[in-house]
Amino acid sequence: GQQLNQSPQSMFIQEGEDVSMNCTSSSIFNTWLWYKQEPGEGPVLLIALYKAGELTSNGRLTAQFGITRKDSFLNISASIPSDVGIYFCAGQLGSNDYKLSFGAGTTVTVRA
Amino acid sequence: NAGVTQTPKFQVLKTGQSMTLQCAQDMNHNSMYWYRQDPGMGLRLIYYSASEGTTDKGEVPNGYNVSRLNKREFSLRLESAAPSQTSVYFCASSEMTGLVTQYFGPGTRLLVL
Numbered sequence: 656g657q658q659l660n661q662s663p664q665s666m667f668i669q670e671g672e673d674v675s676m677n678c679t680s681s682s683i684f685n686t687w688l689w690y691k692q693e694p695g696e697g698p699v700l701l702i703a704l705y706k707a708g709e710l711t712s713n714g715r716l717t718a719q720f721g722i723t724r725k726d727s728f729l730n731i732s733a734s735i736p737s738d739v740g741i742y743f744c745a746g747q748l749g750s751n752d753y754k755l756s757f758g759a760g761t762t763v764t765v766r767a
Numbered sequence: 768n769a770g771v772t773q774t775p776k777f778q779v780l781k782t783g784q785s786m787t788l789q790c791a792q793d794m795n796h797n798s799m800y801w802y803r804q805d806p807g808m809g810l811r812l813i814y815y816s817a818s819e820g821t822t823d824k825g826e827v828p829n830g831y832n833v834s835r836l837n838k839r840e841f842s843l844r845l846e847s848a849a850p851s852q853t854s855v856y857f858c859a860s861s862e863m864t865g866l867v868t869q870y871f872g873p874g875t876r877l878l879v880l
Binding site for chain 2: 659661688690695696697698699700703743745753754755756757758759760
């Protein structure tokens, strides 16, 4: 599949902080998705983005489909302890493409 | 409505043993997928089934076979397990191929000794 570069690889959050992560690719994507995975569980869809420039929110989460269609960003505002987990970006190359390419994930941990 | 279910949750195999991972969905979805997840890597597609009666290879199909038993069920078989197949396996489903909102099961953790 296409390589998606997700950064940062890991981050520590303090309750109340705003945090950001992003995903980039050398290819143009048709759709961007953001998933969250908690320990021992499967990924759960957070936000789906279908148009370049689209900005979509889901509670305290906001994601954007980059104008170039080669990147996407996820922001978490006013983080809380239950935000810990692994966040994955995923992209679909073409509208009829069955494949999703996944980033390696950003691990979010609460700072002690 | 259970969504996507997988069995077993955890399995230990010896090299050369075979086993089948089961997946079922109750969302009436047409498409189903098998992924593997390894540390530090994203999910990689093993096989997928666009609709009942069809299956196709994904990114990493070697060493695996699949069966789309009916619309609900999609199984993954390891004929002769190897240590390199130690991984977490996820099944997912979507309404149709190309509609990328995929819903994942809880995973099967496989250890091959």
